[in-house]
Amino acid sequence: MTANARRLTPAALERLVVPTEPWLSCEDCFEAMDGYVDALLADASTPAPAMDVHLAACPACAEEAVSLIILVADDNNNDPEPALRRIRRLA
């Protein structure tokens, strides 16, 4: 083992092999995020497979989606929990 070798934790292992199909770029995720969040707050079971896959594979986009859900729900006195549960299940 070299001096710079890294340990592969179970969490890192999951991150390495998570599926990323159907493909969606970070830019396309950003484009779609507002519609996705409004749709999930209206009905947390709304199908959005490409967004779901991307958010499971991209922690930065997932953090921003979670944050947007909480903020928009607060504006509209919605319960964010069903939408948040869906995102948490992806992770």
Next chain:
Amino acid sequence: MGDQAADVDRATASAEPRDWVAALTTPGRERDKALRDLHGLMLRAARHQVWRMRPMLGNAGHDTCEELANQAADDALATLLAKVHTFGGRSRFTTWAYKFAILQAATEVRRQAWRKREISLDDAEVWPDVHAGPEQHAEAADLATAVSRAMVVALTGHQRRIAVALLVDGVPIDVLADRLGTSRGALYKTLHEARTRLRRHLAGTGHLPGATEVGGP
């Protein structure tokens, strides 16, 4: 947050429907008011994001957080105004607007949190974690060993370095993009290709179900 200004911003946000695009693109008093209101909304979203991620900032105080939020709100507003004609109405306008401020604020916080941290992009070996504990049963340990091998034989050096930095070392993707002079999207594409190669290799060795992933960007 939670002060009077935040309550006003929340009231502005919930006051839709309002034709924001017309208000923001028609010169006059209405545009000035819309710009003030929109800046308030961007600041609300940027504050929300900065405070969510505050633990990343260590001992950062209220003033530092406010400074970050204000800068992010200003930058996000400028970005939004350049794209306001692209608003397609697939969501409420405020939801669309907030995402710009959240992205900008999150990026700023990550950059600030990592500004003094060195990022190693060496072509490191990756070894299964032998101290992972009893929950890591034999099957998972076998997969970990297989992934370690696959990273050597299935990935290019560049893919391996990016995958290790982002997925093993936990460097935020926009921080790494900044350091490398590239974009979040370009790094995510590299990760996608690396993951696809890993999964295909692992399917071939029987460690994952059949390789169904084809295509890509």
